Amino acid sequence: MDRREEIILAAEKSFSMFGYKATTMDQVAKIANVGKGTIYTFFSNKEELFHSIVWKMVEEMKDISERTAIEGASFQENAHARIMQLLKFRETHQLFIKLIEEEKELRTPAVGDVLTTIEKEIVNFIAGKIDRGIAKGELKPCDSKLIAYLLFKSYLALVNDWSKTHDDQLTEKQITDVLNNTIFSSLLV
Template identity: 40%
Template sequence: MDKREKIMQAATQSFSMFGFKGTTVDHIAKIAGVGKGTIYTYFENKEVILQEIIQALIREMKENAENAIRIDRTAFENLHEVLYSVLLYRKEHVLMIKLSQEVKEFGTEVAKQVLVQIEKELLSYIQVFIEKAIVNKKFKECNPEITAFVIYKMYVSLVVELNDIRHGMLTNEEVFELFKLYLMEGLVMAR
């Protein structure tokens, strides 16, 4: 492993343990086993390091989403699996958890910006998924940007936020049934 990669791994570890605010370049250097000056050879500052880590995390989330898609499922089922896998990843990833806690506790601006950046990337991915489904006549005509936003927010509520209220996570199947009820079938009884 080269020094740059060592620094990235050490920074991920430090940000995951101490958050952005609590991480210093000295922490990163110590964990990586390199001098502080070596870090500045590769990175301008800790913000740049975090940004590279987040870009890698976004690529990994998108890769997980792509891996969740199967040709033997409907577009609706695939959208569910994509969302569920991405939000589960987001919910269980130590760095994401730490950054979310830091925003709640301290309102750290850099952490806030990073979380917004990740959300925008996810919304863009979902929007493109919806656009393709519309073109392929799998979904009705709709505004893909707004639809992506509504679906994403609903999923965050079901997979992440509801867990805080209920003290127990919904299963993938339960989330799918609710997703199907609210978005595919609707609540109104047929007459």
């Protein structure tokens, strides 16, 4: 069996279950049925192994979001569906959940760094969609990075943060209504 692949699977399992800090290289080696030294022939250190796993997750997340697009739907509809998918992934995927938890409770620096990188990657992903919308003439030209940032932060605020200070969650209709009237409407030609 491919040792590199075994190691990656073991690392995914361990990081997902215990987080970055509580995952030991011995642990990974044991799950992968591999000597600890072997890991170091494929990954130069724990952090590189971690990045590798996280990057794989990000690619999967973008893939899923991509596939969410509806044929023939408007830009707003697709953008909304895609971003909601990203947020759902964020709250559903074992590893992602664990990383957010670890960032909140433990403040592990490596985890903070990785979460920042992921956020940048997501915003770039959204900015790319906006640029494509502009190129296709569906959207007005605009500062796509800035709009993507504002859009993502707004979704995070409405979907995740609102319920932290309010008893009720916002309904999806409330969210689409307010964003269609504000950010999205400013984008359309």
